[in-house]
Amino acid sequence: xxxxxxxRSSKGGKSxxxxxxxxxxASSFPALERLYGSSAxxxxxxxxxxxxxxxxxxxxxxxxxxxxxxVTTWPHRPVMLRTSGTTRSSTVASSSDPxxxxxxxxxxxGLFVGKxxxxxxxxxxxxxxxxxxxxxxxxxxxxxxxxxxKEPLPCSDVWFGDTYEKPxxxxxxxxxxxxxxxxxxxxxxxxxxxxxxxxMVPLAGDCKTLNVSRPGEEPDIxxxxxxxxxxxxxxxxxxxPFLSVEQRKKVLRDPKQxxxxxxxxxxxxxxxxxxxxxxFADYSIKIPVVGQFPLKHPLNSQPFTLIAETKxxxxxxxxxxxxxxxxxxx
Numbered sequence: 001x002x003x004x005x006x007x008r009s010s011k012g013g014k015s016x017x018x019x020x021x022x023x024x025x026a027s028s029f030p031a032l033e034r035l036y037g038s039s040a041x042x043x044x045x046x047x048x049x050x051x052x053x054x055x056x057x058x059x060x061x062x063x064x065x066x067x068x069x070x071v072t073t074w075p076h077r078p079v080m081l082r083t084s085g086t087t088r089s090s091t092v093a094s095s096s097d098p099x100x101x102x103x104x105x106x107x108x109x110g111l112f113v114g115k116x117x118x119x120x121x122x123x124x125x126x127x128x129x130x131x132x133x134x135x136x137x138x139x140x141x142x143x144x145x146x147x148x149x150k151e152p153l154p155c156s157d158v159w160f161g162d163t164y165e166k167p168x169x170x171x172x173x174x175x176x177x178x179x180x181x182x183x184x185x186x187x188x189x190x191x192x193x194x195x196x197x198x199x200m201v202p203l204a205g206d207c208k209t210l211n212v213s214r215p216g217e218e219p220d221i222x223x224x225x226x227x228x229x230x231x232x233x234x235x236x237x238x239x240x241p242f243l244s245v246e247q248r249k250k251v252l253r254d255p256k257q258x259x260x261x262x263x264x265x266x267x268x269x270x271x272x273x274x275x276x277x278x279x280f281a282d283y284s285i286k287i288p289v290v291g292q293f294p295l296k297h298p299l300n301s302q303p304f305t306l307i308a309e310t311k312x313x314x315x316x317x318x319x320x321x322x323x324x325x326x327x328x329x330x
Contacts, residue, residue, distance in 0.1 A: 114147015
């Protein structure tokens with residue numbers, strides 16, 4: 001079992017909130033009160049933050065935190081998955097309700113309609129298949145997104161990754177972290193020093209497996225393994241078929257080539273992604289050779305965002321994974 005956050009008890013929660021008081025805006029207090037109960041003491045007045053601290057307020061993020069149910073009710077505590085942005089799911093009654101892990105999630109964003117399946121290692125879920133899936137595998141998560149676009153989109157226009165509403169605390173390490181990630185992930189678009197940071201990759205080029213099928217022939221989203229199938233992608237534009245997954249990744253990551261390939265409403269696309277670098281369960285990152293580090297400070301206590309969007313910011317899907325550690329005192 002994972003080590004739980006110090007906010008489990010009301011006493012720990014109050015201690016954490018007092019320490020957070022000097023860093024959180026007044027508009028954030030109602031959200032934290034909702035998370036940890038009305039008995040928590042928010043009457044804190046201190047100003048011991050350094051002048052180098054980045055802002056920790058965001059209208060969008062504050063609103064979503066304010067909508068979160070109490071942490072003690074999170075079905076997959078210490079994490080909670082929910083929809084965000086224009087993405088809506090018929091799996092739950094409200095966009096702020098917790099979504100299930102290890103089970104298909106129906107969703108529609110207006111630009112893409114389909115299903116998602118998210119598995120996280122070391123997080124309890126009602127899906128018995130999760131334990132079987134992670135057995136004998138190093139990966140810490142599985143992300144599967146399956147569905148149809150509602151209009152033709154060039155692969156060069158569809159990006160997937162993580163976006164943030166607040167600046168990151170990465171100015172001191174960006175000079176060595178960014179080159180490492182760029183080497184590990186060819187084609188990555190990294191902007192970690194702006195007011196609205198992002199780490200994005202071409203979705204069709206970076207996914208581990210891409211399956212393009214006719215409706216009714218798509219793979220089971222709960223499958224343990226997915227088969228690469230891209231003949232319909234290349235036939236659509238009369239390009240030569242990809243001879244391997246590696247070739248597909250190389251071509252669809254290349255901005256000089258990926259614009260020739262289209263996502264079309266007539267087909268069902270299944271994107272499989274996984275890795276052992278970012279660990280959603282303990283809010284950390286593992287950098288090869290360097291080691292494993294907590295993400296609370298570098299991410300400025302922000303949730304993970306799983307987003308696919310076009311260059312003009314239209315969303316195919318957007319999900320958030322909140323972690324209890326975001327609100328801890330350490």
